[in-house]
Amino acid sequence: MPRAVTILTTGGTIAMSGVRMAVPALDGAALVAAVPALAAVPDLEVRTVCNLPGSHLDTPDALLIAEAALAAAERGRGVVITHGTDTLEETAYLTDVMYGGEAPVVFTGAIRPAGAPSADGPVNLADAVALAASDDAAGLGVVVVFAGRIHAARYVRKMDSTAAEPFRSPHGGAIGVIHEGRVNIGSFPVRRPPVVPTHLDLRVPIVPTWLGDDGALIRAAAADHADGLVVSTLGAGHLGPRALAALRDTVVSIPVVATTRPERGAILYETYGFEGKEADIRALAVAAGGLSAQAGRMKLLACLGAGLDRAGIAEAFLHDDT
DSSP states (O other): EEEEEEEEEEOOOOOOOSSOOOOOOOOHHHHHHTTGGGGGGGEEEEEEEEOOOOOOOHHHHHHHHHHHHHHHHHHEEEEEEEOOOOTHHHHEEEEEHHOOSOOOOEOOOOOOOTSTTTTHHHHHHHHHHHHHHGGGGHHHHHHHHTTTTEETTOOOEEOOSSSSSEEEEETOOSSEEEEEEEOOOOOOOOOOOOOOOOOOOOOOOEEEETTTOOOOHHHHHHHTOOOOEEEBTTTTTTOHHHHHHHHHTTTTTTTEEEESSSSSSOOOOSSOOOOTTTTHHHHEEEEOTOOOOHHHHHHHHHHTTTTTOHHHHHHTGGGGEE
């Protein structure tokens, strides 16, 4: 028998409708009712966690959603979470960081509101339920299903603001597809040891860098009661001299995670010898070249919320150093 499924709805475009301007309108029951095929799914549970645009969610909301998903998965049920696409990748990755179970946890949503002629929410929801119910998905972890593609939560990024297939995985591409409700998984992501925070009411800004960066933004972000910092470095892990000096001063007081600006990133070790080279960054910050800045922030938040010290944070990020 297929695995029983719980749908948790949190809002987003998939739950919006309106004649001219879409606003939150549909709860979990209404979303399911819009997909007649789901009426035949046995033992389908539906619960509305919240009904907010993705851009309105805060870190405590993301933790609430992740905890609800894990609680359902711990009962052996497949889990589907509908979520606004603006921040879907962040909540999905937080859930992935926290989760070590067997039942699949699937995030999905829509790029077009429910009232649009080409609304994509119903098919995305049907595909997500098919994956969550599949025996073949045992051990898959947390994934994102959109436009018939399955993406690992660890790597997925929203790459297009308006296209029907907005999500891509720069590191390796989609891990599977769904056609006509049939699930085909090509590869399983490597699972990481879970990090489970007790709270996420923390300040962890993301700071970019650029040509001519004088380091003022790094210093300002660190000085504004930050608990940690994510710096999106240039190239393969580089900063200009003044930004490097700001980073050197910052790590004295708070932990810093370094990601890379390119979509397919890696922080090198010893290719370059100029000031601000990758070795300088590695000497100061936790290297996480395999993660986007957004994912790096969610993981650092989880580490801080779990009470990890600097050594524990560095160990948690070891698998993200590519």
